[in-house]
Amino acid sequence: MKKALKILAIIIVVIVILVAYNYSKLNIISGYSAKSMSSSVFVANRAPAFTDSTDNGFSPINFARDFVNEQEKFASATVYGLMERTAVYRKGLGSVLIDDDYDITQETPIPLRSNVARMAPYPYGNMKQKDTTFSNIEYAKIDEAVTYAFSKVDGEDVKKTRAVLVLYKDQIIAERYADGFTKDSRILGWSMTKSVLSTVYGILQYEGKLSVSDKAPIEAWQKDERKDITIHNLLQMNSGLEWDEDYSKISDVTEMLFLAKDMTASQIDKPLVGKPNETWNYSSGTSNLLSGILRKQFNSHQEYLDFPYTNFIDKIGMHSMLIEADMVGNYVGSSYAWATPRDWAKFGLLYLHKGNWNGTRIFDESWVDYITKPTPTSNGRYGGHFWLNAGGFHPDVPKDMYSANGYQGQRIYIVPSKDLVVVRFGLVGKDELDFNKFLSEICNAVK
Structure with a gap:
């Protein structure tokens, strides 16, 4: 006993x-x-x-x-x-x-949205596309690549893909969804939101409202060596600031996303552990810091909330998109944008067409050159809040490919040399999707 x-x-x-x-x-x-x-x-x-x-x-x-x-x-x-x-x-x-201090009865400004029905085929309107067959496309190979992304073994969904779209010359040439998902299903982009945030900076620069070469307007940095950090350094994740992007433990990023009231402040107090423009370090804190800097560009909270939708998102018909905000009303630019796969694909097309949306310029075409310029010390993998293939990370895919990437394999691939946009959404399965294989097979099907 x-x-x-x-x-x-x-x-x-x-x-x-x-x-x-x-x-x-x-x-x-x-x-x-x-x-x-x-x-x-x-x-x-x-x-x-x-x-x-x-x-x-x-x-x-x-x-x-x-x-x-x-x-x-x-x-x-x-x-x-x-x-x-x-x-x-x-x-x-x-x-x-x-948190316990949050007042759920408080009135919070919300973004003003515009949802104008456009009588044109997708992607420039809401109507069905005309059936189009391209003689230079090997459709069987496209289908094989898409089928691979939805692979099942003994009936089990081992890839956990939820949606795949392939667009060539603005035309959907392949589209498939997992059970329970459709073209109207909103899906979280996770860190693809970073690329959306970067685009807002490109628009502001195009409109002459800021320059990415400007020093970051952070008051706490003005009396130490951090005062030399520019918006450019932040967009390239190359500020030299300390940050721990580890989701497996209590870290800077998990504390920010799941504990912080104001996510834009999470990296402000971090010291330099490297030199600006010489120390690439992927940081969701940097993206939310940029969201806070973005808010400072406007005279009111309402203007800040409206701008991404009025000048970009609703303007190109991404009406399903919703960017979530933190407790104090800052957009969580690191992680929390939702949209349907077709609307996410429009984002890729906007970049494929270098900022020109069916005759309307959203940002200057030089912005594409900017965001695809490799960040120093990133080995050709990262640009201005976009991922790159300049260093050949995907060895069988054209090096001009660049992408918006998100947690668990959310992807928008832009391949200018092939006139392609490829979208994949899902989770990470037991047999993880080989993106080099998936994307190279699609690219090789375009002759």
């Missing part, structure tokens, strides 16, 4: 130590689960059970248990009853994790 009690006491002590050691992690786990659930249900109109089994179905997030209030539009999550976190939905701003 004494031996059994001793063993039980040891087990209890071990459990207490493990819980105490991992207690702060529970905040991130329940926070991720609540935010993901709220956005999935209220932004993407998915069922809670579907979200639990898919988007929240991986370890350690699957230890959380969610509760959804459909009427009041919020989701809460706990881990075995511990560390409850809540995310609320705000019209026009999406879902946001809140």
